[in-house]
Amino acid sequence: MRNIKTFIQDFGWPRIIIFLFLVGLFIMAPFVQVRLDASISDVLNRFGQNAIMVLAMVPMIQSGCGLNFGLALGLVSGLLGATLSLQLELHGMIGFLSAIVLAMPFSILFGWIYGKLLNRVKGEEMTIAMYVGFSFIMFMCIMWLVLPYDNPTMVWGYAGKGLRTTISVENYWLHVLNNFLAIKIGEFFIFPTGLLLFVALFAFFMWVFLRTKTGTAMTAVGSNPDFARASGVDVDKMRTISVIVSTFLGAVGIIVYEQSFGFIQLYTAPNAMVFPAVAAILIGGASINKASMVNVVVGTILFQGLLTMTPSVINSLLHTDMSEVIRIIVSNGMILYALTRKMKVSK
Amino acid sequence: MINGSSLLSIEHVSKDFYGNIVLHDVSFDLHEGEILGLVGENGAGKTTLMHILFSMPVIAETGGFQGSIKIEGTEVHFESPFDALDAGLGMVHQEFSLIPGFTTTENIVLNREPMRPTVLNDVFGDRMSVLLRDKMRERAEKAINKLGVNLDPDMLVSEMPVGHKQFTEIAREIDREQTRILILDEPTAVLTESEAEVLLQTLKRLASEGIGIIFISHRLQEVLSIADRIVVLRDGHLVKDTPNQNINLRDVASWMVGRTIAGEEDRYQLRSFVDIALNVRNLWVDMPGETVRDVSFDVHKGEIFGIGGLAGQGKLGIPNGIMGLFPAGGEVLLDGKPVPLNNPAMALAMGMGFVSEDRRGVGLLLDESLEWNIAFTALQIHNQCLKRMLAGLFTQRDEKAMEELCQEYVKLLDIKCTSTKQKAKELSGGNQQKICLAKAFAIKPQLLFVSEPTRGIDVGAKKLVLDALHHYNRDFGTTIVMVSSELIELRSICDRIAIVDEGRIAGILPPTADISEFGLLMSGAAMEEAVNA
Numbered sequence: 001m002r003n004i005k006t007f008i009q010d011f012g013w014p015r016i017i018i019f020l021f022l023v024g025l026f027i028m029a030p031f032v033q034v035r036l037d038a039s040i041s042d043v044l045n046r047f048g049q050n051a052i053m054v055l056a057m058v059p060m061i062q063s064g065c066g067l068n069f070g071l072a073l074g075l076v077s078g079l080l081g082a083t084l085s086l087q088l089e090l091h092g093m094i095g096f097l098s099a100i101v102l103a104m105p106f107s108i109l110f111g112w113i114y115g116k117l118l119n120r121v122k123g124e125e126m127t128i129a130m131y132v133g134f135s136f137i138m139f140m141c142i143m144w145l146v147l148p149y150d151n152p153t154m155v156w157g158y159a160g161k162g163l164r165t166t167i168s169v170e171n172y173w174l175h176v177l178n179n180f181l182a183i184k185i186g187e188f189f190i191f192p193t194g195l196l197l198f199v200a201l202f203a204f205f206m207w208v209f210l211r212t213k214t215g216t217a218m219t220a221v222g223s224n225p226d227f228a229r230a231s232g233v234d235v236d237k238m239r240t241i242s243v244i245v246s247t248f249l250g251a252v253g254i255i256v257y258e259q260s261f262g263f264i265q266l267y268t269a270p271n272a273m274v275f276p277a278v279a280a281i282l283i284g285g286a287s288i289n290k291a292s293m294v295n296v297v298v299g300t301i302l303f304q305g306l307l308t309m310t311p312s313v314i315n316s317l318l319h320t321d322m323s324e325v326i327r328i329i330v331s332n333g334m335i336l337y338a339l340t341r342k343m344k345v346s347k
Numbered sequence: 348m349i350n351g352s353s354l355l356s357i358e359h360v361s362k363d364f365y366g367n368i369v370l371h372d373v374s375f376d377l378h379e380g381e382i383l384g385l386v387g388e389n390g391a392g393k394t395t396l397m398h399i400l401f402s403m404p405v406i407a408e409t410g411g412f413q414g415s416i417k418i419e420g421t422e423v424h425f426e427s428p429f430d431a432l433d434a435g436l437g438m439v440h441q442e443f444s445l446i447p448g449f450t451t452t453e454n455i456v457l458n459r460e461p462m463r464p465t466v467l468n469d470v471f472g473d474r475m476s477v478l479l480r481d482k483m484r485e486r487a488e489k490a491i492n493k494l495g496v497n498l499d500p501d502m503l504v505s506e507m508p509v510g511h512k513q514f515t516e517i518a519r520e521i522d523r524e525q526t527r528i529l530i531l532d533e534p535t536a537v538l539t540e541s542e543a544e545v546l547l548q549t550l551k552r553l554a555s556e557g558i559g560i561i562f563i564s565h566r567l568q569e570v571l572s573i574a575d576r577i578v579v580l581r582d583g584h585l586v587k588d589t590p591n592q593n594i595n596l597r598d599v600a601s602w603m604v605g606r607t608i609a610g611e612e613d614r615y616q617l618r619s620f621v622d623i624a625l626n627v628r629n630l631w632v633d634m635p636g637e638t639v640r641d642v643s644f645d646v647h648k649g650e651i652f653g654i655g656g657l658a659g660q661g662k663l664g665i666p667n668g669i670m671g672l673f674p675a676g677g678e679v680l681l682d683g684k685p686v687p688l689n690n691p692a693m694a695l696a697m698g699m700g701f702v703s704e705d706r707r708g709v710g711l712l713l714d715e716s717l718e719w720n721i722a723f724t725a726l727q728i729h730n731q732c733l734k735r736m737l738a739g740l741f742t743q744r745d746e747k748a749m750e751e752l753c754q755e756y757v758k759l760l761d762i763k764c765t766s767t768k769q770k771a772k773e774l775s776g777g778n779q780q781k782i783c784l785a786k787a788f789a790i791k792p793q794l795l796f797v798s799e800p801t802r803g804i805d806v807g808a809k810k811l812v813l814d815a816l817h818h819y820n821r822d823f824g825t826t827i828v829m830v831s832s833e834l835i836e837l838r839s840i841c842d843r844i845a846i847v848d849e850g851r852i853a854g855i856l857p858p859t860a861d862i863s864e865f866g867l868l869m870s871g872a873a874m875e876e877a878v879n880a
Contacts, residue, residue, distance in 0.1 A: 208741070208743070211743050211744045212741050212742050212743060212744075213726065213727065213730070213733055213742045213744075216723070216726060216727075216744055217727055219715075220712060220715070220719070220723055223712045223713075223714050223715055224708075224709075224711070224712050224713065224714075226705075226708055226709040227709055227710065227711065227712050227723075229672065229691055230670070230672055230691060230701065230703060230709050230710075231691070231695070231723055231724040231727050231728070232691045232692030232693075232694075232695045232696070232724070232727055232728050233692070233727055234692070290714070
C-alpha cells in the first residue's frame with residue numbers, strides 16, 4: 001500500500017489520470033470500429049515525429065532557463081535547413097541529413113543571440129521567450145516571401161517567387177526515416193524502426209551530454225546558479241550553451257517531423273508546434289527546472305497518444321469533432337498546472 | 348541629571364524563541380529626562396527587547412513574553428505597535444522609514460495631518476477631508492525647531508543627505524505630542540562624525556525637556572559621551588546597569604563581550620609562522636550590506652587567521668571579494684602570485700577554497716544528492732571524478748568515483764545521512780555545514796576561507812565543525828582564514844584575529860589578548876585610544 005502511495009506521489013495524479021484515460025480510449029477503440037493495430041502504429045509514428053522537439057526542452061530546463069517557449073527559433077532554423085536542401089535539389093537520406101547540417105549554423109546563430117537575451121532577463125525567461133518566438137515567426141513571414149528561393153515546387157506558381165505555405169517533400173525525402181528498416185505486420189501496422197532509432201540516438205546523445213563536465217555544470221546552474229558560480233562555473237556561458245543545444249534540437253525535430261508528415265509548413269505554422277512540445281514534457285513529469293529522458297518518452301507517448309486516440313474514438317462515439325478542443329484543454333491545462341507548481345522548488 | 352519619576356519600567360522580562368532564550372529576567376527603569384545607553388553585541392537581545400516594548404507581531408506569534416512593562420507606574424499591555432505609539436513611545440529605526448517622494452513636512456506629520464472636513468465627508472468619511480498645508484508646515488517647523496537643527500520643510504526626502512533623513516525621522520516622533528519616550532536604534536550608524544555630533548547635541552536638548560531617551564549604539568564613545576546611565580546586555584542577561592560616572596571605554600567593552608567559557612583556555616597553543624601564504628593590499632569589495640573599503644593584511648602559511656567584527660562592518664565581504672563572488676579591487680597575492688579578482692574559477696584553480704556563510708543560498712545544491720554537492724567543485728576545477736571517453740573526445744561523470752569521494756568525507760566528518768544519494772535539503776543544519784566543508788576539502792585547497800561556519804547550527808554541531816577545521820589545519824597544514832561573528836569561537840581556534848570595523852581592519856590581536864581590547868576595536872575606537880585608555 002505504501003509503495004503504491006509513493007509511486008502515485010512520484011508519478012503525479014495528472015499523469016495517472018491521463019494514462020488511465022488513454023488506456024480507456026484503447027479499450028473502447030474496438031467497440032467503435034477503430035482498429036487497434038492501426039491506432040498503435042499511429043501513436044508510435046507520432047511519438048517519433050514529435051519526440052525530438054520535446055527533447056529540445058531538456059537542456060534549457062536543466063540549465064534553469066525554464067521551458068523553451070521560444071522553440072520557434074529552432075523550428076525556423078529547421079525550416080531554413082529544409083527549404084535550402086530542397087532548393088539545392090538534394091534527395092533521399094542525403095537530402096534529409098543535409099537539411100539538418102544546413103540548419104545547424106542558423107540554429108547556432110539564433111540560439112546564441114537568444115541565449116544572450118535570456119541572460120539579461122533572468123527570472124522572466126519564459127515570458128520573454130514566448131514573445132521572442134512570436135515576433136520571430138512574424139519576422140520570418142516577411143522573409144519567406146522575400147528570400148530568393150526559386151525551386152518551382154516551393155514558390156507560388158503565379159508569381160514565381162515567395163515560398164508557399166505548405167511545401168511537399170514527397171519527391172525529396174519523404175519517409176526516409178520512417179521507411180528505414182520499417183517492419184510491416186498485417187495490413188495496418190507499421191513499426192517505424194528508423195524513426196524510433198533516430199529518436200533513441202538523439203536521446204542517447206542528450207543523456208551522454210548531460211553527464212559530461214559541461215552537462216554537469218549546466219545541471220548545477222539550473223539547480224542553484226549561486227552555487228555553480230561559487231564553484232567556478234561561468235553561469236551565463238552554460239545557459240547560452242543550453243539555449244543553443246535546445247535551438248538545434250528544435251531544428252532537427254521539425255525536420256524529422258516534416259519527413260514523416262510529408263510537408264514543410266511555413267509562415268505561422270511553427271506557432272502550433274511549441275505549446276504541444278512544452279505540454280508533452282510537463283505531462284512526462286518534468287518540473288520547470290528538472291527534466292530527464294524518461295520525462296520526454298513518457299510525456300510524448302501520453303500526449304501524442306491522447307491526440308491520436310481522441311479524434312478517432314471520441315468522434316466515432318459522439319459524432320462530433322472534439323479532438324482540437326481536447327488537445328487545447330490538455331496542453332494548456334498541463335502548462336498551467338506545471339507553472340502553478342513552480343513554488344515547490346526549494347531554494 | 349536623573350530627575351523626576353520613573354517613566355518606563357521594564358520588570359523581569361524574559362523571552363525565548365522556541366526554547367532558545369534570548370532575554371533572561373531583564374529589569375531596568377527609564378526616568379524623565381534621562382538618556383539611557385543600551386549596549387550589547389549582535390544577538391545580545393537589544394532588538395528583541397525593543398520588539399517587546401513595541402509589541403511587534405513577531406513577539407505574540409512566538410508565544411509572548413514573561414514579565415511586565417510599566418509606563419509611569421501603570422502596567423501596560425499593548426495589542427499592536429499603534430497602541431505603543433499612542434502610549435507615548437517613539438522609535439527611530441536604523442533603516443529609514445520615510446517616503447522618498449514626500450517633503451520633510453509631509454513626512455513629519457504623515458497620518459496625523461491637520462484636516463478640514465468638506466461636504467464630501469458626509470458620504471465618504473474622513474478620506475475626503477482637505478489637508479491644511481499651512482498648519483502642517485507650522486507643526487513641522489515647530490518640531491524642527493525643537494530639534495535645534497536646520498532642515499528645509501519643503502525639501503523632498505529623496506534629495507536629502509542621510510543626516511537630514513535621520514533628523515526628519517526624529518522630528519516625526521517628537522511632533523507626536525504625547526511622545527515622552529524616544530528609542531533610537533543605532534541612529535549614528537549612517538551619519539558622518541559631524542552629523543553625529545549634532546544629533547547627540549539634539550538628543551541632550553530633548554532630554555532636558557523631559558523626554559526619556561533609550562539610545563542603542565555600538566559606538567561606545569558616543570554612548571559614554573551622552574548617556575546618563577548605561578545598561579549592558581550580554582546573551583540576554585542584563586550584566587550591568589550603572590550611572591555613567593567614572594567608567595571608561597575599556598570597562599564597557601569588557602562587560603559587552605566578556606564571557607569566559609570553561610576549557611576554552613586549553614586550546615591556546617601559540618604557534619609561530621614564517622612564510623606568508625596570502626597578501627592582501629588595499630582590497631575593496633562591493634558586497635551589499637558588507638562593504639569592504641580598504642583592507643590590507645597578511646596570512647601566514649599554516650595558520651588559522653580569524654576575522655571578526657560586528658555584522659555589517661564588512662568582514663564577510665573579504666572572503667567573498669577574494670573568491671570573486673562580488674565586485675572587488677585591490678591586490679591579492681597567493682604565495683606571491685597575483686590572484687585575479689572577480690574570477691571564481693581562477694581563485695579556486697589557484698588553490699583557494701571557500702565555505703560560504705550563505706549555506707542554503709550559495710553553499711549547497713539543495714535538490715541534488717550529497718555526491719553531487721561534495722564532488723561538483725572538484726569535478727569542475729580539477730576534473731576529478733571524470734572519465735575520458737573515446738580518446739579524450741568527451742568526458743563522462745564517474746558516478747562511482749563520486750560516491751567513493753562522498754563516502755570518504757561522510758566517514759571523515761561523521762555526516763549523518765541515510766545514504767550518499769540523499770538530497771542535501773533533507774539534512775540538518777549542522778550536517779549541511781559539514782557537507783559544505785567536505786566540498787571545500789575535496790578540492791584540496793592550500794588556503795581555505797571559512798565564513799560563519801557555525802551560524803544557525805546547534806552547540807554540539809558547532810564543536811564538531813570547529814574540531815574538523817582544527818584537525819584539517821593540523822593534519823594537512825592547510826592555511827585557514829575563518830570569518831565569524833562569534834568572538835569566543837575565533838579566540839578558541841585562531842592564531843591571530845583581525846577585527847573589521849567600517850570596512851577597514853581596526854586591529855589584529857592574538858587570541859590571548861584581553862577581551863576588552865576586542866570590544867574596543869569592534870566599537871570603532873581607534874587603536875591608539877585603546878592603547879591610551
